[in-house]
Amino acid sequence: MGSGPVTVTIGGLPFECVPLSSAVFDDVAAVYVILCVTEGGSWQVLDVAQVLDVGQTGQLGSRLDSHERKESWLAKCPNKNVWVCVYKMPTGRFSEEDRLRLERTLRQQYIRP
Numbered sequence: 001m002g003s004g005p006v007t008v009t010i011g012g013l014p015f016e017c018v019p020l021s022s023a024v025f026d027d028v029a030a031v032y033v034i035l036c037v038t039e040g041g042s043w044q045v046l047d048v049a050q051v052l053d054v055g056q057t058g059q060l061g062s063r064l065d066s067h068e069r070k071e072s073w074l075a076k077c078p079n080k081n082v083w084v085c086v087y088k089m090p091t092g093r094f095s096e097e098d099r100l101r102l103e104r105t106l107r108q109q110y111i112r113p
Contacts, residue, residue, distance in 0.1 A: 008085055011106045015085035020064075020073070023084045027059040029094065031102045033085040033110070036077030051110035052076050056099035060086065 006017045010033050017035070034053040052073045057063035064070075064084060073082050089099050 013087050015087045017083045017085035020082040020084050025061040027061045028088050029058045029091045030060045030086045030088045031056045031099055034073050035083045037081045037083050054106045056103040
């Protein structure tokens with residue numbers, strides 16, 4: 001698997017995924033999913049990736065650059081192959097409540113207590 005963008009269906013939506021180490025995003029509104037990706041296999045979230053975190057923000061680039069849980073993501077991923085997957089939700093079409101609703105849904109679906 002290369003390090004270029006990969007489109008992954010998460011919660012029925014197309015998320016664009018890139019390695020965290022090379023992630024550079026503008027300050028756009030989005031929901032993001034942090035994955036620990038195993039080596040090999042196909043890009044199907046449940047069989048090759050562990051969902052480490054789900055969040056939402058109105059300023060994606062700034063949020064990821066200074067995220068307080070970034071070290072935790074790396075610590076929970078033994079091979080350090082952490083990817084960030086983004087579903088952009090432009091403020092002209094989506095509200096903060098729309099982002100919060102999607103974040104809650106994805107957390108319920110993918111984050112194990």
